[in-house]
Amino acid sequence: MCGWIVLLLWAALVDLSVTQQTNALTWLNYLRNRANGRGYGQRHGNLYASSNAENELEELDCPLECDCPSAYPYAMYCHSRNLQHVPFVPSRVKYVYLQNNRITGITDGVFDNATDLVWIVLHMNQLRSDKISEKIFAKLTKLERLFLHHNHLERLPEGLPHSLRDLRANHNAISSVSDMALRGLAHLTELRLQGNAIEDLGAALEPLRSLAVLDLRGNRLTKLPENLPPRLGQLYLEHNLISTLPAGFLRERPELRFVRLAHNRLTDGGIPPDTFNVSTLLELDLSHNTLEKIPAVSTSLQNLYLQANRIKEFSVSSFCRVVDMANYSNLRVLRLEANGISPHDVSPDALLCLRKATSIYL
Numbered sequence: 001m002c003g004w005i006v007l008l009l010w011a012a013l014v015d016l017s018v019t020q021q022t023n024a025l026t027w028l029n030y031l032r033n034r035a036n037g038r039g040y041g042q043r044h045g046n047l048y049a050s051s052n053a054e055n056e057l058e059e060l061d062c063p064l065e066c067d068c069p070s071a072y073p074y075a076m077y078c079h080s081r082n083l084q085h086v087p088f089v090p091s092r093v094k095y096v097y098l099q100n101n102r103i104t105g106i107t108d109g110v111f112d113n114a115t116d117l118v119w120i121v122l123h124m125n126q127l128r129s130d131k132i133s134e135k136i137f138a139k140l141t142k143l144e145r146l147f148l149h150h151n152h153l154e155r156l157p158e159g160l161p162h163s164l165r166d167l168r169a170n171h172n173a174i175s176s177v178s179d180m181a182l183r184g185l186a187h188l189t190e191l192r193l194q195g196n197a198i199e200d201l202g203a204a205l206e207p208l209r210s211l212a213v214l215d216l217r218g219n220r221l222t223k224l225p226e227n228l229p230p231r232l233g234q235l236y237l238e239h240n241l242i243s244t245l246p247a248g249f250l251r252e253r254p255e256l257r258f259v260r261l262a263h264n265r266l267t268d269g270g271i272p273p274d275t276f277n278v279s280t281l282l283e284l285d286l287s288h289n290t291l292e293k294i295p296a297v298s299t300s301l302q303n304l305y306l307q308a309n310r311i312k313e314f315s316v317s318s319f320c321r322v323v324d325m326a327n328y329s330n331l332r333v334l335r336l337e338a339n340g341i342s343p344h345d346v347s348p349d350a351l352l353c354l355r356k357a358t359s360i361y362l
Contacts, residue, residue: 063087105131244270312340
């Protein structure tokens, strides 16, 4: 019995000794952390606390009308809020979404602190040109995308940043573009102006040395725009009033692959010979015009749309100048329906010339 008592007393002393040592170590650690300017427990929680503090700061500087989720620290979401003005944008924001509101103008200074802005999305509003200052974008030297489509703009904003790469002002009320409006936009690769009332672009496109996509559908152009950029790859001119084309405009632009001129007023006399006989062109849309003949095209062309014209003859020579086993067209799709051609008008040579075609509509 005495042995058990001695053993229990010894175990208690050992436990007390370990506890005292642990408490002593804890106390020493506390003093050491305090001397270093840190409270106890911050050694493991400082990163978490710092992260929370940053998130709280981001939420505090976010406008009340918008959302700035911590998961996307550089974005500010203000879309579909029935807003009538643009809130001031915090300096950390790079992407601001303001589409689908009732904004009529942009107040000077709202972007001044956010000089790192890369995207401004303002489509589906009620923006008017007289309510946008020419200095509004002056400090945004990193802006790459500006979306202004589906508004009430009468002209393009002035003073656009030279860093811009994608400008969309389609479906507005723009009737003309001044020669100075796009000056300095040497990095612009995409310009969308469809659905406006533009009659003439003058020399406005001349500064756009990098432009690859130009969309001018649904305007009032009576001729091809002058000074088309040399690197243009896609040209969309459907639903205009164009009746003639300049000779050689495709040969001067070897990167132009897609040309769409449907729903215009083109006639055979308005297209100079061999205008489309260039090896670089891949797709050509001349549908819904008043052509009476199939224009001569290159054997490299892959898609040709000629439906709804007045063509009455199927001329194989328009596709192949020589018809044999070694010479043939690369056309995949040929559309000629709603013309005056029937399958009986197609000669047997056409099968040899168009051997790669997968779809031919008559």
